Amino acid sequence: MPALHIYELTTGWAAAKWLLWILLYLSLGILVPWVLARAWTHQHQVTMQLRLKQLFQSGELGLVGLMLAISVIWDLQKSQYSSYTIALGSVFLALTGVMAGSVWIEAYCRRSSGIRFTPGRAWRDSRNLAFLVFSLAAVTEILLDRFAKVIAL
Amino acid sequence: MRLADPAATLAYLSLFFGLLLVLFPVSFPRIIIANWQSARLTPLMILFTVSVNLGLYLAVAHQRSAKPGILAAACLGSLPVFLLAALNFVLQATIAHTFAGSSPNASLLVDEEILAHTYFAMIAAIFFPFLMIRLAQQFQS
Numbered sequence: 043m044p045a046l047h048i049y050e051l052t053t054g055w056a057a058a059k060w061l062l063w064i065l066l067y068l069s070l071g072i073l074v075p076w077v078l079a080r081a082w083t084h085q086h087q088v089t090m091q092l093r094l095k096q097l098f099q100s101g102e103l104g105l106v107g108l109m110l111a112i113s114v115i116w117d118l119q120k121s122q123y124s125s126y127t128i129a130l131g132s133v134f135l136a137l138t139g140v141m142a143g144s145v146w147i148e149a150y151c152r153r154s155s156g157i158r159f160t161p162g163r164a165w166r167d168s169r170n171l172a173f174l175v176f177s178l179a180a181v182t183e184i185l186l187d188r189f190a191k192v193i194a195l
Numbered sequence: 196m197r198l199a200d201p202a203a204t205l206a207y208l209s210l211f212f213g214l215l216l217v218l219f220p221v222s223f224p225r226i227i228i229a230n231w232q233s234a235r236l237t238p239l240m241i242l243f244t245v246s247v248n249l250g251l252y253l254a255v256a257h258q259r260s261a262k263p264g265i266l267a268a269a270c271l272g273s274l275p276v277f278l279l280a281a282l283n284f285v286l287q288a289t290i291a292h293t294f295a296g297s298s299p300n301a302s303l304l305v306d307e308e309i310l311a312h313t314y315f316a317m318i319a320a321i322f323f324p325f326l327m328i329r330l331a332q333q334f335q336s
Contacts, residue, residue: 124292126285127312130282130312134319137322169199170199174203176206177205177213181210184216184217185311189304192303195300
C-alpha cells in the first residue's frame with residue numbers, strides 16, 4: 043500500500059466519527075431513558091433504585107441493540123461494497139439484532155403468561171447481545187469508513 | 196445453552212479486531228491479505244473459529260455444570276468449516292467481478308473486500324453454530 047494511502051487511512055479526527063455516531067445511539071437508547079426516569083422520580087418525590095439493571099430488567103437493551111443494527115444495515119446498504127459483502131454483513135447484523143430484540147419479547151411473553159420470569163437473566167442476555175451488536179456496529183463503521191476513503195482515492 | 200453465553204466473548208473478539216484495524220490500519224490488513232494470497236486464510240480461520248467454538252462450548256458447559264453433548268460439539272466443529280468454505284467460494288466470485296470492472300483502484304477495493312469478508316465470516320462462523328443449537332433447543336422443547 044503506498045505511503046499516501048497510509049496517511050489517508052490514519053489521519054484526522056474525522057476517522058473517529060463512527061464512534062461519535064454510535065455514542066449518539068447509545069446515549070439516546072440508554073442515557074436518555076435513565077435521565078428521564080431520574081427526572082420522573084425527582085418530580086414525584088419517589089424513592090426507588092434507578093440502576094441500569096433495574097431500568098432495563100425486562101430486556102429492553104435488546105431493543106436498543108435492534109435499533110442500532112437497523113441503522114448500521116442502512117449504512118451498509120448505502121455503501122459501495124459488492125452486493126455479496128453487503129448481503130453478508132446485513133444478514134448477520136439482522137440476525138444478531140433480531141436475537142437481541144427477542145430477549146425482550148421472551149421476557150414480555152413470560153411475564154404476561156405467568157411462566158417463570160427471571161429479571162436477572164433477561165438483563166444479562168439483553169446486555170450481552172446488545173454489547174455484541176454494539177461491537178459489530180463499531181467495526182462495520184470502521185470498515186465502511188476505510189472503504190469510503192479508498193473509493194475517494 | 197443461551198445465545199448470550201457466547202455473545203460477550205464474541206463482542207470482545209470483534210472489538211479486538213476493530214482495535215487492531217484502528218491501531219494498525221496498514222500492517223494488520225496487509226497480514227490478512229498476504230495470508231489470503233497464499234491460500235492460508237481460510238484454513239487458519241477454520242482452525243481459529245472451531246477452536247473458539249469448542250472452547251466456548253466447554254466453558255459454558257463447565258459453568259452450568261452440564262455434560263457436553265456430542266451432537267452439539269459435532270455441530271460446532273462442522274458448521275464453521277462448511278460456512279467458511281462456502282463463503283470463500285462467493286468471495287472468489289466477488290473478487291473476479293471487481294477486477295472485471297473498470298475501477299482504477301480495483302486492487303485496493305479488493306483488499307478492502309477481503310478485509311470485510313474476513314471479519315464478517317469469522318464472526319458468522321462463531322455465532323451461527325450457537326444460533327443453530329439455540330434454535331434446535333427451542334424446537335425440541
